[in-house]
Amino acid sequence: MLGATELLDRALAGDRRALARAISLIERGDRALCAGLGRLRVRRRDGPGAPHVVGLTGPPGAGKSTLADAWIAETRAVGLRIAVVAVDPSSPFSGGAILGDRIRMERHTGDPGVFVRSLSARGRVGGLSAACAELIDLLDAAGFDRILVETVGVGQSELAVMEVADTVVVLLTPESGDTVQTMKAGLLEVASVFAVNKADRPGAESLVRLLAQAVALDAGVGWVPPVLRAVSSNGEGVPDLLAAASAHLAWCVAAGRPDWDARRAEGRVRQFLDLVADEARAGARRALVGELGADLRAGRLDPRAATRIWTSS
Numbered sequence: 001m002l003g004a005t006e007l008l009d010r011a012l013a014g015d016r017r018a019l020a021r022a023i024s025l026i027e028r029g030d031r032a033l034c035a036g037l038g039r040l041r042v043r044r045r046d047g048p049g050a051p052h053v054v055g056l057t058g059p060p061g062a063g064k065s066t067l068a069d070a071w072i073a074e075t076r077a078v079g080l081r082i083a084v085v086a087v088d089p090s091s092p093f094s095g096g097a098i099l100g101d102r103i104r105m106e107r108h109t110g111d112p113g114v115f116v117r118s119l120s121a122r123g124r125v126g127g128l129s130a131a132c133a134e135l136i137d138l139l140d141a142a143g144f145d146r147i148l149v150e151t152v153g154v155g156q157s158e159l160a161v162m163e164v165a166d167t168v169v170v171l172l173t174p175e176s177g178d179t180v181q182t183m184k185a186g187l188l189e190v191a192s193v194f195a196v197n198k199a200d201r202p203g204a205e206s207l208v209r210l211l212a213q214a215v216a217l218d219a220g221v222g223w224v225p226p227v228l229r230a231v232s233s234n235g236e237g238v239p240d241l242l243a244a245a246s247a248h249l250a251w252c253v254a255a256g257r258p259d260w261d262a263r264r265a266e267g268r269v270r271q272f273l274d275l276v277a278d279e280a281r282a283g284a285r286r287a288l289v290g291e292l293g294a295d296l297r298a299g300r301l302d303p304r305a306a307t308r309i310w311t312s313s
């Protein structure tokens, strides 16, 4: 077995199997490997853009993976290297959606400028946002120019993952009208760009209007998210989405990066909290093999009392 340092060296030198293995270790929160990540030359620490990290979020089946596939093609057409991370927030009991993603992006396998990988956080309570931030550091150090992070839904865990992105594309479909009504504030908070996908179906125009109105009402002095339409399955509108994402990045830089810095700051705080949760869980597991565990199992201690004893020890 390779040590963490050698594994990372190989991954950075372009060895894909080493990269895949390193990512598996990140998923498990391997201490030696994650410590090694801290020593990498991560370009993003100096500012946004290299690599440009784009979060792609939206309801199940909105066409995120289809868009990611088209995004890869556009990016390769201009010679840039791109990595796609499909974050799998499902519990180990309900997983499985990822296989479809793999198959969908299969036409790019064999292209050394493309790397596609799913990420789950099995065994890490702190979960996905810390693992995702660590993975992005690794892909950054490995020299990818663009990193696309696909997550399903627009809830708390997805927001956490989105804090690692420079630019967030919220992908909706003509069927998403109700979601937009109920989640309007949350969507506006997270979106850098709105994309109404499946614009080949009826109802796209009215959703575009609804979103445009919501954006206009919310518009302040900062970045105003454009509302675009796309048909990811045939690539229509995809170049405009890439252009809008690049424009958002350029705005972040030109405006003294207020948006970018705020996201990064929240992301760092959340990553810290996640890592503390991981550590606490590991510590508590160790405590279970001793007297505390025996008393808990025998019913001499209730879980809350055991928690008090463990946290004060």
Ligand SMILES: Nc1nc2c(ncn2[C@@H]2O[C@H](COP(=O)(O)OP(=O)(O)OP(=O)(O)O)[C@@H](O)[C@H]2O)c(=O)[nH]1
Binding pocket: 058, 059, 060, 061, 062, 063, 064, 065, 066, 067, 097, 100, 152, 197, 198, 199, 200, 201, 230, 231, 232, 233, 234
């Ligand atoms: N008509 C139409 N169908 C589309 C379009 N984009 C994607 N689809 C189809 O929508 C279905 C779901 O697409 P995916 O790309 O898997 O969607 P997803 O958002 O990644 O789904 P999850 O990862 O499961 O949340 C597939 O059958 C696609 O072929 C589009 O622009 N128009």
Ligand SMILES: [Mg+2]
Binding pocket: 064, 065, 066, 101, 150
């Ligand atoms: Mg998908």
